[in-house]
Amino acid sequence: MGTVVATVKHPAYEGQKIMLCQPLAPDGQPMGRQMIAVDRVQAGPGDVVLILTEGTGIRQLFGAKLLPIRSAIVGIVDHVSSVGGDPALAAESAR
DSSP: OEEEOOSSOOGGGTTOEEEEEOOBOTTSOBOSOOEEEEESSOOOTTOOEEEEOOHHHHHHHHTOSSOOOOOEEEEEOOOOOOTTSOHHHHHHHHO
């Protein structure tokens, strides 16, 4: 959705790009609450992204034992398709 700017933040966030993200349902509609995520892949507003929210994976990604980061953008989605699914749904999700 956009970039988060904070002049005062935990040291773990220094030098990190923080994005405001909106989870999406399979049909591409907004679902649930917005979240912030540290961007590891140079995503931009409007990109559909993959967000890692699992604690051990986050710690491994950043190489730290203790970390106050709960979400990280780890991929940008180029295309979505499903086997046996509705082709219109797959096309909508891929935009």
